[in-house]
Amino acid sequence: MEYAPPQAATILNAKIDEEVESLHDGILSKLRDFIVEGHLRPGDRVPERQLCESLGVSRTPLREALKVLAAEGLIELLPNRGARIREFTPDDVREFFEMLAGMESTAGRLACERITEAAIGEIEALHYQMYGHYMRRELPEYFRLNQLIHERIVAAAGNHALETYYHGLTARMRRLRYSANTIKRDRWGQAMREHEQILDALRRRDGRELAEILHEHLIHKWNATCEPLGTSEVE
Amino acid sequence: MEYAPPQAATILNAKIDEEVESLHDGILSKLRDFIVEGHLRPGDRVPERQLCESLGVSRTPLREALKVLAAEGLIELLPNRGARIREFTPDDVREFFEMLAGMESTAGRLACERITEAAIGEIEALHYQMYGHYMRRELPEYFRLNQLIHERIVAAAGNHALETYYHGLTARMRRLRYSANTIKRDRWGQAMREHEQILDALRRRDGRELAEILHEHLIHKWNATCEPLGTSEVE
DNA sequence: AGATGATAAATTGTATGCAAATTTTCTAAC
DNA sequence: GTTAGAAAATTTGCATACAATTTATCATCT
Numbered sequence: 206m207e208y209a210p211p212q213a214a215t216i217l218n219a220k221i222d223e224e225v226e227s228l229h230d231g232i233l234s235k236l237r238d239f240i241v242e243g244h245l246r247p248g249d250r251v252p253e254r255q256l257c258e259s260l261g262v263s264r265t266p267l268r269e270a271l272k273v274l275a276a277e278g279l280i281e282l283l284p285n286r287g288a289r290i291r292e293f294t295p296d297d298v299r300e301f302f303e304m305l306a307g308m309e310s311t312a313g314r315l316a317c318e319r320i321t322e323a324a325i326g327e328i329e330a331l332h333y334q335m336y337g338h339y340m341r342r343e344l345p346e347y348f349r350l351n352q353l354i355h356e357r358i359v360a361a362a363g364n365h366a367l368e369t370y371y372h373g374l375t376a377r378m379r380r381l382r383y384s385a386n387t388i389k390r391d392r393w394g395q396a397m398r399e400h401e402q403i404l405d406a407l408r409r410r411d412g413r414e415l416a417e418i419l420h421e422h423l424i425h426k427w428n429a430t431c432e433p434l435g436t437s438e439v440e
Numbered sequence: 441m442e443y444a445p446p447q448a449a450t451i452l453n454a455k456i457d458e459e460v461e462s463l464h465d466g467i468l469s470k471l472r473d474f475i476v477e478g479h480l481r482p483g484d485r486v487p488e489r490q491l492c493e494s495l496g497v498s499r500t501p502l503r504e505a506l507k508v509l510a511a512e513g514l515i516e517l518l519p520n521r522g523a524r525i526r527e528f529t530p531d532d533v534r535e536f537f538e539m540l541a542g543m544e545s546t547a548g549r550l551a552c553e554r555i556t557e558a559a560i561g562e563i564e565a566l567h568y569q570m571y572g573h574y575m576r577r578e579l580p581e582y583f584r585l586n587q588l589i590h591e592r593i594v595a596a597a598g599n600h601a602l603e604t605y606y607h608g609l610t611a612r613m614r615r616l617r618y619s620a621n622t623i624k625r626d627r628w629g630q631a632m633r634e635h636e637q638i639l640d641a642l643r644r645r646d647g648r649e650l651a652e653i654l655h656e657h658l659i660h661k662w663n664a665t666c667e668p669l670g671t672s673e674v675e
Numbered sequence: 676a677g678a679t680g681a682t683a684a685a686t687t688g689t690a691t692g693c694a695a696a697t698t699t700t701c702t703a704a705c
Numbered sequence: 706g707t708t709a710g711a712a713a714a715t716t717t718g719c720a721t722a723c724a725a726t727t728t729a730t731c732a733t734c735t
Contacts, residue, residue: 229519229718229719253686253687254685254686262719262720263719263720263721264687264720264721265500265718265719265720265721266718266719266720268504268687268688269503269504269507270507272504272505272507272508273507273508273511276508276511276512277511278601284464284687284688284726285686285687285688285725285726285727286686286687286726286727286728287686287687287727297601300599300600300601300602301601303546303550303599303601303602304546304599304601304602304605306546307542307543307545307546307547307549307602308542310542310545310546310651311538311539311541311542311545311546311655312542314542314655315538362538364535364538364539365535366513366532366535366536366538366539367535367538367539367542370539370605413652416545416651416655417648420546420549420651464688464689488716488717489715489716497689497690498689498690498691499689499690499691499717500688500689500690500691501688501689501690503717503718519696519717519718520695520696520697520716520717520718521696521697521698521716521717522697522716522717
């Protein structure tokens with residue numbers, strides 16, 4: 206799975222000859238993906254030498270990438286004991302969701318001021334498409350559209366820093382999502398209703414309300430992942 | 441000026457033998473401070489060799505630190521051309537303020553659910569102290585207390601990830617603040633009124649409203665820094 | 676047998692070295 | 706005098722090397 210390349214934002218940010226995507230960042234992305242995809246379990250040591258061979262580079266650039274990943278919070282660097290995949294405590298997960306809620310809420314507020322009618326239309330289209338998947342109980346497709354809608358709103362906020370941090374968060378949470386790709390029937394209905402409200406607030410460009418709904422929506426999502434799975438979940 | 445060391449949060453996060461502050465991160469902090477303090481002008485090249493000597497380390501750990509700083513957005517890494525101090529466009533500044541507004545807004549909402557009565561009392565005390573400085577037109581002291589109140593609210597949100605990112609943002613903005621340590625008389629009054637509302641919403645633990653006010657408050661602050669300075673500014 | 680301590684192997688953190696690229700300096704032409 | 710071009714000198718990016726520390730292995734003792 207790949208990110209959508211940050212099209213417009215990158216072009217806007219790139220000066221005449223700056224911001225060229227260094228071939229060296231490739232190591233970083235590969236390592237990040239490697240960890241996020243779950244090839245290394247939380248608590249595991251990160252085998253420098255082994256990764257060097259499989260990536261075909263020496264330790265120097267790899268260690269630079271590890272430092273960055275540590276700064277991003279994906280791994281821990283223990284003095285003289287190397288890197289370990291960070292374990293996420295329930296509190297960490299709560300903090301992630303709260304941040305995500307905050308980011309989306311902020312994005313929603315800003316998007317109401319800046320989004321074009323065309324972009325609203327596109328989100329509407331995605332919404333109805335998602336609704337179709339909901340009616341047909343097509344969970345993976347529903348999740349995909351859901352994610353896409355949220356990404357569109359964040360993109361419409363017109364804030365590159367926000368978008369970058371948001372994508373970083375969702376990347377870190379991807380591993381968590383693997384285990385949480387399930388939803389209760391009644392929660393699903395509620396989520397769908399919330400999405401109706403989201404779209405409605407966006408149409409009316411009511412930033413205050415959209416911020417509120419998005420925050421609630423994400424916190425509900427978190428609550429759902431916390432509850433022990435009951436008897437009525439789908440899939 | 442120093443940060444209040446993150447007391448409780450660090451203790452909570454530190455496992456039995458993990459998270460020891462590596463002596464190596466010292467380079468990172470020193471470099472970050474060196475840049476934030478403004479010893480290097482935007483657009484300047486970062487002299488690797490020179491910094492190595494003045495820090496007393498070789499290029500390897502220094503370059504690791506540079507990679508992290510680049511990930512944080514403080515410097516740019518141009519392929520085969522080394523590091524440059526990042527220049528902030530007006531759009532970058534807008535994005536920073538919007539992020540700050542979003543963070544504080546989110547923090548406020550969370551703080552309303554979690555803050556202790558004691559902590560509210562402390563913020564009240566700071567508020568009235570700040571009000572005194574406002575009445576006596578003591579601008580630097582006012583700014584200090586102002587900053588302190590906002591930090592307290594963020595801390596009261598009980599979200600370490602948010603706090604970390606918030607401090608990163610304010611650090612990056614410190615350089616901008618140097619030039620913006622001025623305020624118009626009428627804006628000062630408005631800011632003071634907004635702070636009254638902030639305290640009021642916090643007392644009532646009305647997260648929705650506090651989030652709204654904080655967002656507005658920060659956006660106003662940004663507008664103030666953008667407007668060309670008129671005739672009635674203080675200092 | 677299980678625990679304890681010593682030795683060996685592996686791993687980490689940092690310094691140094693070298694090829695490729697860039698920037699600077701110097702020279703020569705217009 | 707200014708500009709274009711070539712050679713020298715930095716500078717960058719990466720690989721390797723080496724000391725310090727940690728981890729693993731193994732022999733010894735209770």
